[in-house]
Amino acid sequence: MNADITQWDRFLASFFDLAVMQKYLPDIVDGFLLTCHLAILIVISGLVLGLILAVIRAYEFWLTSWLIVVFADVMRALPPLVFILLLYFGLPGVGLNLSGYAATYVTLTLVLAAFSEEIFRAGILATPKGQWEAARSTGLGFGQSLAYVIMPQAIRMTVPPLTNRTIAIAKNTALGTVVGVGEILNQATTGQSFSGNASPLVLGALAYLILFIPVVVFGRWVETRFAWRRT
């Protein structure tokens, strides 16, 4: 009985040491804010770039299509951490110094662009051919048909897979810790090693939950909202 209580105290002391938590809370908040804006920037630029690439690919010029396919396949095949390290440690060799923040931002933006380009493309291809024909038969051009008729339907179809992929990639901001980006995980592990106590890591985990649970719930809502019946 006594031994149990001691174990429990030890558990509390190493994971929920309030004094340690209080000390490192400001750092974790800093990390939280940094993760937030890094993730938001990545999501916006990744999705916009993915959409642009999908639209360019819809025109089916062989050269641009080929380049986009190569880009999408490489970025989807490569572990993002490898690409971050390549940018961070490799580019200075050619005289380009990228901060850890920039290397993470560029990598995850390109990864999200690659995945979302493929998802948007699947949505474009899944839109019935008759929609193109109806639009073109009224004199709308290819670009107009794509913009007003095809993309609105394609985007609606792709919202659920896109939401899932976006969340997965936004969480990868934690990889930035390896190249010294002061995001949540980085602050938490720093706190952990200075204090010799796991409590900052618990705080870090809580910070991730506070950030991503609303996003996951939002994703679920979007999924039901956009699961609309086709005619």
Place this chain on the structure above:
Amino acid sequence: MSDTPILDVQGLRKSYGKLEVLKGVDLAVRERELVFIIGPSGSGKSTLLRCCNRLEESNGGAVIFDGTDITAKSTNINAVRQKIGMVFQSFNLYPHMSAEGNVALALRKVLKRPKAEALERARAALDRVGLSDKAENYPNQLSGGQQQRVAIARALALEPKMVLFDEPTSALDPELVGSVLEVMRDLRTAGMTMLVVSHEMRFAREAADRVVFMDEGHIVEEGPPEQVFGDPQMPRTRDFVSRIDH
């Protein structure tokens, strides 16, 4: 009825790979004429229609519409398509737009009309097909017959010189066919030029100026409905008509 055809298909050929679907088709449609195309499934009726507004590129021959060879590379096909309406078997309404949105889209983006004017013209077109009270409904809130009438309104709103119909009633429940045929009858009365692929024989007998029978990529026989249905000259026509005309 004027004598120069508004649509003149000359020696039209079309192949998909090795499969020759149109083997030299000649067909002239005069202004205000209603021409019916009948024929077995796979005989090339849809392909012929789709070559008339270049939804399919042909491999030979010419399609002269209103004096312009629309198969010529230099032809501005988007400009031609404003003048040729098309109605599809499966309606192909835009599911993310209301009925009036469907009709107004090309008015705004092709004819560049301001939004208010486009909507006004869209409602007038919907009124013409008896759907002024459904302007704000989305396609999935409409019956098949209503959807097809919205699709007809979408074609009419651009004030085309001719409308192509590809089996406009084939996807409809029998009780909804009448409402679509009624709209087509009104169009005929108003003098619209129409090229119609359909097997609605009663409607053809009553409204068509001419019936064209297609088989295996050829026009086998054409003539007034009473002749093609009542006294077909060619054995293949006779065979086909005897199987459907009941």
